[in-house]
Amino acid sequence: MYKFDEENLIREIKERKAKRILLQLPEGLKKEASRLTKFIQENSNSEVIVAGEPCWGACDIALDEAKNLKADLIILYGHASFMKVDFPILYIEARYEANIEELIERSLKEIKDFKKIAIVCSVQHMHQLPITEKILKENDKEVFIPPKKGFAFYSGQVLGCEYNGLKLIKDKFDAILVIGNDFHALGAALAIPKPVILIDPFNKEVYSMEKKREKIIRQRIIAINKVRDARKVGIILGNKPGQHFGSFNYIKNELEKDDKEVVLIVMDEINDDKLVNLYDIQAFIETACPRISIEDYARFSKPVVNYREALVVINDLTFEQLFEQGIV
Ligand code: SF4
Incomplete structure (x- = not known):
């Protein structure tokens, strides 16, 4: 059972004199959105707007929505502070209570x-x-x-x-x-x-986790080799505030030295529908969340690798070095 820390929540809202709040919850806690909205509005002078887009991590702060809506506070549930941003954010970590x-x-x-x-x-x-x-x-x-x-x-x-x-x-x-x-x-x-x-x-x-690790490693070798074979590669830049891993320019230059054509693409959410529409691009390197290429392997119909895996594509790392130093 999660602890939502309601007392602290209201105290912080009052101290910060927030008038309009953007409430962001991870997918697993979205079911609490209406209850928390009602609770905040009944116990403070704040109006609450729930961020309906997915929130996959503490990197995924809805800054654009908050600014567009002229909110004066973002409440981000389920995460600890991740990075500095130019907007007031209240992190409520939501501990999971269980005897383990x-x-x-x-x-x-x-x-x-x-x-x-x-x-x-x-x-x-x-x-x-x-x-x-x-x-x-x-x-x-x-x-x-x-x-x-x-x-x-x-x-x-x-x-x-x-x-x-x-x-x-x-x-x-x-x-x-x-x-x-x-x-x-x-x-x-x-x-x-x-x-x-x-x-x-x-x-x-x-x-x-041993069996799962072995299975994923096999998948990653397949994906990396396919990106190596591609002639036209898309490098996806993340548009979320905390999803920028590695230097896309470095990878681009190295791929071009290898006579590959490179297209830079920016995305919020990376999914197969978007990749399929970029029909002439054969493979992708994503420099957003490094777990997307791994977690969504089965959903992608084109090969997608993350930044560290791209270092193998450009021969900066061997497969052995990648697995020794970590895919993430
Ligand atoms: S970048 Fe990915 S793994 Fe890291 S916090 Fe964000 S969603 Fe989680």
Whole structure:
């Protein structure tokens, strides 16, 4: 069950004297939109407008909508602060309340062959790191919580595109325990070539990411090779405030040296319908969210790779280096 922190929410709105609020919720929390709207309007002098476009992450802030609507505050649920923007934003992190002790006990079987364990979580589970650390230590494990790096707001926090804290200490641990969902655990497995075990408090499951990692790696090799073979390549630039990964100009120049024709394209949401309409472009490199190319692999009818994978296309990295250093 999520904690919506209503008391803090109203106090902050009043302190900021917000008159018009743009309320942004991730897809999994959108069902709370009407309840929260009513609650805010009944308990403050603010008008609430719900952002109806998808919100996939803390990178995905509806700045244009807020400015067009002349809102004076964005409330972004389910995320911690990600980057500096020139607009007032109130982040409400929405912790997920659940007793996970039994799941942690279950995870001990999965990590029985490893002594040194890194533990990380998505922001909804930050409060569950201490109990995880305690139980692991009681079971004779050495525990490592990575420092906050890059887009992470907390030590031990991971995002779908942010595993640099783990990478920084990767020589210290044998395996990674992720508290969160399949998406965050898969990201860890693709970022660091070590065993990753997921503790999933939502579905009350514990499992290894190994099989899924192997399957995704096979898919990525296919996609990268297809982009290599393409003569005309589209480089997609993200239009969302926090979705700019790598230098598109660098990739463009390198592809052109290899006699490929390159078209620069800007998009908010990247989906197959848009790519199909660009009918003469054979393959795409997306420099927006690095997980799109991976998560939507089966939905795309043309090959799509992310920035780090594009480094293999232009021969800056070998496949081995990419998988060693991380696809994300
Ligand atoms: S860029 Fe992608 S993975 Fe990173 S926070 Fe945004 S949606 Fe999540």
